[in-house]
Each structure stands twice: as structure tokens, then as C-alpha cells.
Amino acid sequence: MYETIYLDNAATSYPKPASVIAAMHSALESAYGNPSRGNHALSLSSAEAMCWVRESVADLIGLRDSRRIIFTQNATMALNMAIFGLIREPCHVLISDLEHNSVVRPIEELTNRIGIVYDTFKTEGDIEQNIRDAMRPDTRYIVSTLASNVSGRIIPLHVLSKIRRTYGVCVIADASQVIGHLQIDLASYPIDALCAPGHKGLFGYMGCGFLALGNETEPVPHLYGGSGSQSLSLAMPSEYPDRLEAGTLPFYAILSMGYGMAHIKEAGLRALAAKVETLTHSLCGDLAEMAGMQMICEGNLGIVSLRHVRWTPDQMSEYLNQNGIYTRSGLHCAPLAHRTYHTEKEGLVRISISSENTAAQIQRARDVIFHMTKAIK
Amino acid sequence: MSSRIFSIGGMNAAIRARRYLARVKIESEVIKIDQRYAQNGCQYGISFDDKDLYDVVRTLKMGAIPYHAYGDGDV
Numbered sequence: 001m002y003e004t005i006y007l008d009n010a011a012t013s014y015p016k017p018a019s020v021i022a023a024m025h026s027a028l029e030s031a032y033g034n035p036s037r038g039n040h041a042l043s044l045s046s047a048e049a050m051c052w053v054r055e056s057v058a059d060l061i062g063l064r065d066s067r068r069i070i071f072t073q074n075a076t077m078a079l080n081m082a083i084f085g086l087i088r089e090p091c092h093v094l095i096s097d098l099e100h101n102s103v104v105r106p107i108e109e110l111t112n113r114i115g116i117v118y119d120t121f122k123t124e125g126d127i128e129q130n131i132r133d134a135m136r137p138d139t140r141y142i143v144s145t146l147a148s149n150v151s152g153r154i155i156p157l158h159v160l161s162k163i164r165r166t167y168g169v170c171v172i173a174d175a176s177q178v179i180g181h182l183q184i185d186l187a188s189y190p191i192d193a194l195c196a197p198g199h200k201g202l203f204g205y206m207g208c209g210f211l212a213l214g215n216e217t218e219p220v221p222h223l224y225g226g227s228g229s230q231s232l233s234l235a236m237p238s239e240y241p242d243r244l245e246a247g248t249l250p251f252y253a254i255l256s257m258g259y260g261m262a263h264i265k266e267a268g269l270r271a272l273a274a275k276v277e278t279l280t281h282s283l284c285g286d287l288a289e290m291a292g293m294q295m296i297c298e299g300n301l302g303i304v305s306l307r308h309v310r311w312t313p314d315q316m317s318e319y320l321n322q323n324g325i326y327t328r329s330g331l332h333c334a335p336l337a338h339r340t341y342h343t344e345k346e347g348l349v350r351i352s353i354s355s356e357n358t359a360a361q362i363q364r365a366r367d368v369i370f371h372m373t374k375a376i377k
Numbered sequence: 378m379s380s381r382i383f384s385i386g387g388m389n390a391a392i393r394a395r396r397y398l399a400r401v402k403i404e405s406e407v408i409k410i411d412q413r414y415a416q417n418g419c420q421y422g423i424s425f426d427d428k429d430l431y432d433v434v435r436t437l438k439m440g441a442i443p444y445h446a447y448g449d450g451d452v
Contacts, residue, residue: 035388036387036388036389038409039388039407039408039409039421043388044388044392044407047388047389047392047407048392048396050389051389051392051393051396054389054393055393055396065441066393067389067390067393227387228387228388228419229386229387229388229389229390229418229419229420229421230387230417230418230419230420231417231418231419232417232418233417233418237386237387239386239387239389239390241389242386242387242389242390
């Protein structure tokens with residue numbers, strides 16, 4: 001009997017660190033009320049916990065004002081809130097050639113709704129120059145991932161921040177694959193909106209994410225409803241985060257994100273990233289020597305995408321699945337990225353590594369892949 | 378002890394204010410503002426010892442945390 005090995009951490013991280021699991025066991029046995037919904041002790045204690053998580057997020061990404069951290073269910077919801085809440089008039093928008101559908105679909109929808117026009121900028125080579133080349137006089141927004149979920153290719157925050165400062169455009173960034181892996185410093189490199197999940201690099205449970213807003217960013221609310229404040233007003237409250245957080249929050253998922261960030265703080269973000277980098281290098285070195293294997297791995301984020309001359313990505317992923325190794329094949333909801341890499345026809349098999357993986361697990365994955373390349377289908 | 382109440386806003390804002398004060402060792406408690414006096418519906422604030430009044434005011438101003446003195450007018 002073999003140990004199952006989870007290598008789909010770019011979709012959601014698993015397992016969560018032991019400290020997160022222990023803290024959540026304890027939280028589930030504790031009494032919590034609905035945060036910001038009454039002044040009884042249980043509502044207050046859960047609102048205190050939410051405030052702690054909010055401050056932890058702000059601290060992690062260098063945002064001075066934690067009120068401008070808006071909790072969401074995931075990064076997609078945060079991106080929808082930023083894109084639909086900020087882009088309100090016809091204009092030109094730039095997106096990268098690596099975008100996930102969480103960006104492409106809302107942007108495409110805005111072409112139908114309000115008549116925006118959009119183009120992609122290339123991410124190969126000099127990204128800053130590529131963006132400058134793609135800018136038009138009527139470009140008002142740049143919506144870009146900070147790293148591809150297919151290849152790990154990085155679009156540096158400092159480049160986007162510089163373009164924002166130079167051209168006065170509004171920048172919305174998707175940090176789904178870098179949060180918890182790379183240091184994000186919005187104090188040094190401000191942008192208008194940063195969207196991220198809590199259940200990937202931050203080790204929270206599925207159902208949480210956040211939108212971080214710049215000091216002057218004022219999106220129109222995406223959801224309307226109860227906030228626990230200014231209840232006599234028929235409009236959403238003016239104060240943040242209440243303005244953008246209608247309805248009951250996914251409290252336990254958000255709490256788990258807080259424990260995940262505590263784990264990162266304790267272990268050190270750089271130390272965790274270095275472990276992922278070491279595991280990734282060890283896997284890539286051996287895969288590169290396997291006959292018929294094509295590999296895409298950039299950015300040291302633990303993302304390694306593969307295809308093989310004899311095996312389709314779906315066949316490879318199923319072979320690995322039957323051997324207890326969990327990867328993801330297909331287009332990864334990122335058709336633009338696959339077009340960029342010319343892999344849109346069959347897709348790729350994506351292996352995504354976390355700091356919770358071990359060298360022994362990577363060794364076994366490598367051995368199974370090696371056997372697969374030798375096996376008769 | 379005599380206490381003061383500052384109305385802050387929503388519960389998120391009131392808790393943030395309490396935590397902000399706690400960082401400089403000022404004790405306060407989050408309270409719900411009496412509905413009869415709350416502007417625009419549910420509102421929360423902080424209650425603290427009167428002796429800390431000037432430290433509270435200074436700290437909240439430093440943190441750009443808006444407040445409204447409850448009962449005695451603006452401080």
C-alpha cells in the first residue's frame with residue numbers, strides 16, 4: 001500500500017499545517033456567534049477574531065489600513081468585486097496573456113455590458129516594456145495576475161506599481177499563486193486592488209479570500225444587504241469593510257486563513273518558499289532528463305506543468321491518480337495562458353508543490369512518472 | 378470609576394479602535410450604542426475610564442479613527 005501524495009496545491013493546499021488543523025479543531029468546539037451582529041459575548045468574540053485575521057492580512061501584504069481588507073469567499077469573488085466595482089465606463093483595459101478565467105470572463109462580460117475594449121500584453125521578455133507598448137491613450141485599467149497558475153511565470157508587483165504611477169492607470173492584481181509564497185509589499189509598491197484566496201498559499205480552508213483596496217479605491221458594492229451597521233440607511237454603509245461585506249461571512253474559513261498566516265509567520269515566509277523551491281528544483285532536474293517529456297516551470301512557485309510525446313495530459317494525470325498521486329490535467333481555467341504556451345489543444349498536467357510536501361513524496365512522484373514514460377499504454 | 382463612551386461606527390470599526398488602544402495599553406470595551414441615540418441604526422462604540430480621555434483622543438486621532446463623543450458632545 002502506498003501513501004497518497006497531493007500535488008495540486010495551486011488549486012487548494014492540502015494538507016493544512018498541523019497547527020492550523022489543531023487550532024480549527026479547537027475553534028469548532030468553541031462558541032462563536034455571527035460577527036458584527038449584536039453585542040452579546042459570542043458575536044463580539046467572533047468579530048474580534050475577524051479583526052485579528054483582517055489585521056494579519058494587512059500586516060502580511062503591507063497595507064496600513066486593515067479596514068480596507070474585504071473578506072470574500074475566494075479570489076474570483078474578490079476579482080469580480082474589483083472589476084465590476086471599478087470599471088464603470090467604456091475605456092481600454094489591458095490584461096496579461098496569462099490570465100485565468102476569473103479575470104477573462106468578467107472582462108469579456110464588460111465588453112458586452114458597457115462596451116469596454118481590451119487587449120493582452122505579453123509576459124515574455126521585458127514585461128514593463130511590453131505593457132508600455134500595449135498602452136493606448138484611453139487605457140484606464142490594468143488587470144493582471146502576479147503569477148501564472150499554469151507555469152508560475154511572475155509578473156512583478158513593482159512593475160505594475162511603476163506603470164500605475166507613470167501612467168495614472170488603475171491596477172487590479174490577482175495574487176492567487178503568489179500569496180504566501182512571495183513577499184507582497186503594498187506600502188512600497190501600491191496598487192488599487194489586490195485579490196487573493198485564503199485556501200492556497202495561506203493554508204486556510206476553502207471558502208475564503210480577500211480583496212485589499214488602496215486608500216483611494218472606491219468600488220461600487222457588488223453585494224447589497226445586512227452589514228450589522230447603519231441599519232436605518234437603505235444604502236450600504238460608507239465605512240469599510242462594512243460597505244463591501246453584505247451578509248454573513250464564511251467565519252470558520254476566514255478564521256482558518258488567520259491560523260494559516262500565523263503558521264507562515266512562525267515558520268517564516270522565506271523559509272517556506274525556499275523549501276518549495278528546493279523540492280521543485282529536485283523534481284524538475286530529473287523530469288528534464290526523461291525522454292519525450294516537455295516541461296514548463298518558471299518562477300519557483302512550485303508549479304511544474306508537463307506533457308509527454310506518448311501520453312496525453314489526461315492519460316498522464318489518470319496514471320498518476322491510479323498510483324495515488326493527485327495532479328491536475330487540462331486547461332486549468334486559463335485558456336489564455338495555454339494559448340501563450342501553445343498548449344491549448346490538449347492542455348498540460350500540472351504538478352503543484354507546497355511546503356507541506358516532503359522530499360520523499362517528490363522522489364516517489366518522480367519515480368512513478370519515470371515508470372510511466374517506460375510503460376506501455 | 379467614571380467612564381466615557383465614544384461612538385465609533387460599525388462593530389468592525391469599534392473593535393479595531395479597541396485593539397488599537399490596547400496596543401498602547403489603554404483598556405476599553407466595545408459596547409452597542411443605545412438605539413435611541415444611534416445615528417442611522419445599529420452603531421457601536423468604546424467605553425473607557427475617564428482618566429484615559431486625553432490618551433484615547435490622541436491615540437484615535439493618530440490612528441485616523443473617527444469617533445464621536447457620546448453624551449457630552451465632541452471632545
